[in-house]
Amino acid sequence: MAVVNPIINIDRERCTTxxxxxxxxxxxxxxxxxxxxxxxxxxxxxxxxxxxxxxxLPLYRDKCTACMKCVNVCPVExxxxxxxxxxxx
Amino acid sequence: MCRMCNWLGDGTVWxxxxxxxxxxxYKLREPGAQGGFRGDPQNVGAxxxxxxxxxxxxxxxxxxxxxxGMNERHATQPGTQVVPLRDCIxxxxxxxxxxxxxxxxxxxxxxxxxxxNINEYSCLGVGTGMFKWERxxxxxxxxxxxLSPKQTAEFLEYxxxxxxxxxxxxxxxxxxxxxxxxxxxxxxxxxQRVDYGLNYQLTKGEYICEPDYERCNGCGECLGRCQFxxxxxxxxxxxxxxxxxxxxGCGVCMTACNRGAIRLVPRRQYPVLANVW
Numbered sequence: 001m002a003v004v005n006p007i008i009n010i011d012r013e014r015c016t017t018x019x020x021x022x023x024x025x026x027x028x029x030x031x032x033x034x035x036x037x038x039x040x041x042x043x044x045x046x047x048x049x050x051x052x053x054x055x056x057l058p059l060y061r062d063k064c065t066a067c068m069k070c071v072n073v074c075p076v077e078x079x080x081x082x083x084x085x086x087x088x089x
Numbered sequence: 090m091c092r093m094c095n096w097l098g099d100g101t102v103w104x105x106x107x108x109x110x111x112x113x114x115y116k117l118r119e120p121g122a123q124g125g126f127r128g129d130p131q132n133v134g135a136x137x138x139x140x141x142x143x144x145x146x147x148x149x150x151x152x153x154x155x156x157x158g159m160n161e162r163h164a165t166q167p168g169t170q171v172v173p174l175r176d177c178i179x180x181x182x183x184x185x186x187x188x189x190x191x192x193x194x195x196x197x198x199x200x201x202x203x204x205x206n207i208n209e210y211s212c213l214g215v216g217t218g219m220f221k222w223e224r225x226x227x228x229x230x231x232x233x234x235x236l237s238p239k240q241t242a243e244f245l246e247y248x249x250x251x252x253x254x255x256x257x258x259x260x261x262x263x264x265x266x267x268x269x270x271x272x273x274x275x276x277x278x279x280x281q282r283v284d285y286g287l288n289y290q291l292t293k294g295e296y297i298c299e300p301d302y303e304r305c306n307g308c309g310e311c312l313g314r315c316q317f318x319x320x321x322x323x324x325x326x327x328x329x330x331x332x333x334x335x336x337x338g339c340g341v342c343m344t345a346c347n348r349g350a351i352r353l354v355p356r357r358q359y360p361v362l363a364n365v366w
Contacts, residue, residue, distance in 0.1 A: 002147035022201030031274040034198045037227075044226050059138065060274075062145040063284070084146060 015078035016051030030063035171294035173340035294338030
């Protein structure tokens with residue numbers, strides 16, 4: 001059976017300053033996440049401490065083993081994981 | 090011959106060809122093409138996010154078909170190649186082009202690293218383009234630090250000892266714009282080649298590493314340094330084993346060996362490996 005990875009959902013309402021926090025980026029054994037600026041003004045990224053200026057994306061999802069380290073480390077409980085439909089955990 | 094040498098080598102190794110460091114190369118631009126920094130490096134090669142989603146959902150057929158398409162489509166795109174420290178230092182000393190330490194954008198996006206001064210910078214910008222760094226303030230976040238050739242060599246040696254692979258980067262205008270110090274999984278070219286088979290992203294080096302079992306005492310200092318899954322400990326003989334087909338020839342294992350038991354051998358010396366890039 002083909003290997004299927006979990007769906008990682010990041011609640012942007014809760015996760016607002018990921019580039020300042022970066023706990024999930026650091027803890028992930030497979031380095032699944034990337035942090036990107038959501039906007040730039042005149043080619044410059046904005047203050048990492050201001051909410052909404054950066055976002056974390058689970059770009060390399062195919063490496064995720066659902067170890068839940070990121071879910072547990074997140075201080076604002078913004079990360080949730082679920083298996084795709086029809087796949088038993 | 091690798092595709093980079095075929096394309097830019099003029100009969101020699103492309104990163105040893107002075108033409109590829111020349112100022113005029115910097116001005117070449119395809120008609121209508123956008124200049125400067127082209128945005129987020131983790132997005133290099135549109136199509137990869139779709140491929141990853143397909144793989145994560147268990148659809149390997151779709152994954153392989155997207156990757157195959159990308160490899161074909163991008164076969165003439167600017168590329169990168171692994172360069173061992175020895176060659177890096179040779180070209181740093183010979184090329185007479187500006188060198189500047191700068192932050193690593195891959196480490197920034199993958200692990201949230203913020204390198205803000207010379208003690209933290211881990212990437213090396215190359216060429217006259219570095220004088221214009223202020224035009225792309227975010228690409229050179231935190232500024233740059235210009236280095237003399239001697240300082241540049243020390244900079245590369247430091248990162249080599251730390252276990253980083255050096256990669257010559259070709260930028261949009263067919264010139265060599267950087268020599269990065271990279272590791273898996275943070276480095277985008279290494280990761281995209283090793284994990285997803287996007288071979289155009291990173292070309293193997295001109296050499297392979299070979300252990301000399303007469304000298305090797307099996308101390309294991311080299312273990313754990315390989316970023317390409319080529320070097321492993323072979324318990325049967327109590328010595329490390331390097332898979333020549335998997336080796337990228339970065340020489341990072343060689344730096345760790347204090348008995349001189351690993352050497353670089355030109356890839357082209359072997360009829361089969363001469364075609365493995």
